[in-house]
Amino acid sequence: MAIIVNVDVMLAKRKMQSKDLAERIGITLANFSILKTGKARAIRFSTLEAICKELDCQPGDILEYVPD
Amino acid sequence: MNKIELTPKITLWVVNILIAFIILFGLFIAISVFVAIRPFEKQLPSTEGVAEWRSHSDMAILGYKLDVDHVYTSRDSISEYYKMVSFRIPGAKFSYPTNTDSVKKILKSKNDASNIYASVDLLGSDLTLRIKDTNLQNYLLFGFITMVVIILSLMILWLVNFKKLIKSLSHYETQFKLENVKRLRLLGYILLVYAIGHFIILQVIYVIMIANFEIVSSANINMEYNFQVDVLVFALTLLILSSVFNHGIRIKEDHELTI
Numbered sequence: 001m002a003i004i005v006n007v008d009v010m011l012a013k014r015k016m017q018s019k020d021l022a023e024r025i026g027i028t029l030a031n032f033s034i035l036k037t038g039k040a041r042a043i044r045f046s047t048l049e050a051i052c053k054e055l056d057c058q059p060g061d062i063l064e065y066v067p068d
Numbered sequence: 069m070n071k072i073e074l075t076p077k078i079t080l081w082v083v084n085i086l087i088a089f090i091i092l093f094g095l096f097i098a099i100s101v102f103v104a105i106r107p108f109e110k111q112l113p114s115t116e117g118v119a120e121w122r123s124h125s126d127m128a129i130l131g132y133k134l135d136v137d138h139v140y141t142s143r144d145s146i147s148e149y150y151k152m153v154s155f156r157i158p159g160a161k162f163s164y165p166t167n168t169d170s171v172k173k174i175l176k177s178k179n180d181a182s183n184i185y186a187s188v189d190l191l192g193s194d195l196t197l198r199i200k201d202t203n204l205q206n207y208l209l210f211g212f213i214t215m216v217v218i219i220l221s222l223m224i225l226w227l228v229n230f231k232k233l234i235k236s237l238s239h240y241e242t243q244f245k246l247e248n249v250k251r252l253r254l255l256g257y258i259l260l261v262y263a264i265g266h267f268i269i270l271q272v273i274y275v276i277m278i279a280n281f282e283i284v285s286s287a288n289i290n291m292e293y294n295f296q297v298d299v300l301v302f303a304l305t306l307l308i309l310s311s312v313f314n315h316g317i318r319i320k321e322d323h324e325l326t327i
Contacts, residue, residue: 031327041325 004064007036010055025050076238083231087224094220215269219262226258244320249313256306263299 011021022032025047034040035047048059055062233251236242 027327034325035327039325040327041322043327047327 002066002068004066005035005038005040005062006064007051007055007062010057010061014055016055021051021054024054076234079234080231083227083234087227087231090220090223090227094216097216097220222258222262226255229254244313244316246317249310249317252306252310252313256303256310259299259303259306263296263303266299267295 007021008018011018018032018036019029022029027047035043048062051062052059229251233248233255236245236248236251242248
């Protein structure tokens, strides 16, 4: 996939655990790991908004486009 | 777990009863084919002093009962020999063909005792046929047994798969699975094969009948069979449903992988 999810990088920068973030944005850990490993097909704006709010960052910090 | 309650339960019961009924019917057919004791022997018109019934065999094909009688008739020290074949539809009000006189007339006029003559009683219409091939009866019996076995096993296969499908569809979680698509496709193809095969086999039998039976006396008889359009439409509906389910699986996956 040309879109790469960099949530784990931001998590490391904020020194936060996946479990805590998943709890705060209100999704299950299983779904969060799907997002992290890049298996997700789509992401809801509400989820993106919650992640950006909790990690205090922009969507561009989480998502990255890499040409194939 | 979300579950649709009443309708699948009723459907499953109906399917179970159908399966039991088909198994019983198969057993009945098997018993009646292999153990059948000539049920019409005693219903024959009284021939005491006039005729002597030497041998008797009966078979059925597609609901038509076919009896073959080899008859020796002796009257006034003149012996006559002929065979008589009779058809009947099970369930229809049946009287054993008693037009032996007309058969005899035909025999005398054609002066040919080696042919088999058939007296047909189809829903009240009475006519006499001549069978050209005496070995035909064996093929007819074999074909009948084969058809019954194939149709009954197809029915049971269909119903068992239908049962599994209904069970799977009655839970919201297992509705959109690849197995259900495969089952729907199988059910559709079985019905498609049944509709087309039924039509072809009946046409073949009709051709055999026409080729080997010669209508001697006049009566209206329609042995052509219509194509089973309703079965075909149901089969195509099931096939379309299977492709709809295939699309549904993709939508469900997309939905599940949206975070």
